[in-house]
Amino acid sequence: MKYCFFILLFIPMFLFSQQTRTTRILFILDASNSMNSTWDKQTRMEAAKEVLIKSIEQLRGVPNLDVALRVYGHQTPITNDTQDCQDTKLEVPFGPNNIDAIKNKVRSIQAKGATPIARSLEAAAADFPDSISKNIIILITDGLESCDNDPCVIAKKLKEKGVKVTPFVIGLGMDLSYLEKFACIGTYSDAENKESFNKVLTNILTKVLVNTTVQINLNDLLKKPTETNVSMNLYEAGTNNLKYTFVHTINRYGNPDTLILDPSIKYDLVVHTLPKITKSNISIIKHMHNTINVDAPQGYLKFTAPNSSSQNGVHMRVMEKDKPQTINTQVFNSKDKYLIGIYDVEIFTLPRIIKRIEITQGKLSTIDIEAAGSLEYSAQKSMISQLFIDNVNGKREWVCNLDESALKGKLLLQPGNYVLVYRDKDQKSTAYTKEKKFKMESNKIVLLNL
Numbered sequence: 001m002k003y004c005f006f007i008l009l010f011i012p013m014f015l016f017s018q019q020t021r022t023t024r025i026l027f028i029l030d031a032s033n034s035m036n037s038t039w040d041k042q043t044r045m046e047a048a049k050e051v052l053i054k055s056i057e058q059l060r061g062v063p064n065l066d067v068a069l070r071v072y073g074h075q076t077p078i079t080n081d082t083q084d085c086q087d088t089k090l091e092v093p094f095g096p097n098n099i100d101a102i103k104n105k106v107r108s109i110q111a112k113g114a115t116p117i118a119r120s121l122e123a124a125a126a127d128f129p130d131s132i133s134k135n136i137i138i139l140i141t142d143g144l145e146s147c148d149n150d151p152c153v154i155a156k157k158l159k160e161k162g163v164k165v166t167p168f169v170i171g172l173g174m175d176l177s178y179l180e181k182f183a184c185i186g187t188y189s190d191a192e193n194k195e196s197f198n199k200v201l202t203n204i205l206t207k208v209l210v211n212t213t214v215q216i217n218l219n220d221l222l223k224k225p226t227e228t229n230v231s232m233n234l235y236e237a238g239t240n241n242l243k244y245t246f247v248h249t250i251n252r253y254g255n256p257d258t259l260i261l262d263p264s265i266k267y268d269l270v271v272h273t274l275p276k277i278t279k280s281n282i283s284i285i286k287h288m289h290n291t292i293n294v295d296a297p298q299g300y301l302k303f304t305a306p307n308s309s310s311q312n313g314v315h316m317r318v319m320e321k322d323k324p325q326t327i328n329t330q331v332f333n334s335k336d337k338y339l340i341g342i343y344d345v346e347i348f349t350l351p352r353i354i355k356r357i358e359i360t361q362g363k364l365s366t367i368d369i370e371a372a373g374s375l376e377y378s379a380q381k382s383m384i385s386q387l388f389i390d391n392v393n394g395k396r397e398w399v400c401n402l403d404e405s406a407l408k409g410k411l412l413l414q415p416g417n418y419v420l421v422y423r424d425k426d427q428k429s430t431a432y433t434k435e436k437k438f439k440m441e442s443n444k445i446v447l448l449n450l
Contacts, residue, residue: 022133024066024094025059027052027102028120030141032073035111037142044142045111052140053103060099068094068127069102072120073113083114085147090127117141118149121185125158139185152184213289214259218248218271218296221340221361225256227296230273237266237281258289271296274338275320275327299359301367302335303347308371308443316367317346321356335364350413351389351399370415371442377420378408379450385422387411413440422450 029052035045042050059067069092076084092102121137128135137158145151216232217225227248234244248271249257261267263284271277273296284290303316314332319325321342330336338359347353347369357365385402396419403409404425420436438446 022064022066023136024068024128024133025136025138026068026070026094026124026127027056028070028072028124028137028139028141029106029109030073030115030117030139030143031071031109031111032113032115032141032143032146033078033111034115034143035073043111045109048140049106049109053106056099056102056106066094066096066133067098067102068092069105070120070124070127071105071109072116073111074109075113077112078114083146085114085116085119085149087113088116088120088123090123093127094129115141115143115146116149117145117147118151118154119147121151121154121158122149137186155185212260212263212284212286214261214284214292215256215289216246216248216259216269216271216292216294217256218273218294221297223293225293226250227273227298228256230271230296232272233270234261235268235270237268243267261290269294273298274318274336277339297340297361298337299340299361300335300337300364301330301343301357301359302333302364303330303345303367303369304333305369305371315348317348319344319346350387350411351397351416353414372412372414373440373442373444373446375411375413375418375438375440375446375448376408377402377410377448377450380407382407382425383422383450384425385420385450388419388421390417390419415440415442420448420450 029048031045035048036043038044039047056067059065068090070088070090072088075087075089078084091105092098117139121139124137218227218230220226228250230248232244232246232248233242234246235242243265244259244261246259251257261284263286267282267284269277269279269282269292271279271294277294277296279292279294282292301318305314316330316332317326318328318330318336318338320327321344323344328336328338340359340361342356342358345355345357345367347355347367349369349372353369355367357367359365382404383402384404387399387402388396389399391397399413399418400411402420402422417439418437420438422434422436423430423432434450436448436450438448440446
């Protein structure tokens with residue numbers, strides 16, 4: 001059986017600085033027998049107790065915050081024949097100065113029994129003194145309900161009574177199909193390691209306790225937030241002070257993922273599309289879910305040469321229309337994503353090819369070039385030589401200079417009519433200038449002996 005494991009890590013004091021009404025957090029700790037399983041060189045129970053005790057200590061002295069502790073599975077050992085589905089108890093009720101009492105109780109708990117999640121949630125409704133406060137439940141567990149009640153039904157009843165049910169479930173190394181069983185209770189997340197777990201949990205606690213969230217919509221032409229998978233930087237407005245870096249993500253519900261930003265400052269947003277998008281002086285409203293809309297409709301561009309493998313390694317430079325600045329380079333047979341619009345491209349074949357291409361929403365635009373041919377040349381002596389092509393207007397255009405120190409070489413050339421102009425390097429008269437004309441065809445070889 002796979003397990004999920006949720007623990008509460010360090011809670012920064014700033015998370016609570018803006019609370020104006022009492023917040024009550026009830027920790028429900030799983031002390032079922034499965035918590036004795038090994039996790040990261042210790043048991044799940046030992047790890048949960050260790051981290052929970054540290055987290056509880058961080059709550060000491062936080063204004064307008066009350067905490068309490070309920071435990072299940074710690075009173076009656078489970079056997080092959082029986083399990084105690086009533087084994088849930090409010091060990092430390094809400095009250096002033098109870099941090100030490102909770103810590104001491106956590107230290108003394110031994111994991112031994114069943115997993116009555118539903119009954120624990122149901123009993124939790126009576127643990128809160130009133131429904132006026134901001135009431136939070138954080139469930140710390142490593143498994144699913146082992147008794148006969150349905151946690152989803154109980155969670156619905158609690159919500160109807162005004163008790164806000166978390167967990168924000170964090171499954172360590174869990175497959176999503178298993179984690180989704182907790183969707184009816186509250187929000188859940190997955191983490192691959194302790195570092196990511198810490199980040200996820202910090203974000204969760206910020207959402208719960210500060211309640212200021214941000215969603216960045218990268219909108220397509222229909223103003224729907226379908227664009228994603230691009231890096232974003234958030235700077236303090238008007239400065240180079242980088243505050244956050246994210247890779248834009250569409251979550252498992254098909255929505256842009258929720259972010260946590262400090263609402264006390266304004267931001268400049270840089271979205272690293274091609275080309276990048278900048279949005280300045282963004283304000284975040286406290287205690288609200290903020291949406292930042294960015295128009296970012298995109299399409300794809302691919303550079304190919306049908307019926308040829310000889311262009312491997314050839315690059316293409318991409319620029320916005322009539323702008324000389326390079327925004328990207330692409331290699332032969334690669335695909336990249338750009339904002340919709342018109343672009344100029346320079347392909348580093350011999351000779352170079354200049355094209356203009358339009359990128360449209362969600363479509364793949366392709367630049368196809370002709371397959372190159374191969375020029376193989378040799379000489380008895382060092383040569384001063386330049387290669388030209390006759391363009392469609394009959395004008396001769398320079399292509400490249402040949403290496404004067406090499407007596408032989410090979411060039412990949414686009415189809416066309418060429419002229420090689422050369423003379424022996426040691427000859428000191430222009431009268432010795434010579435020309436060799438040849439026609440290059442795709443996938444053909446031309447041999448020149450100079």
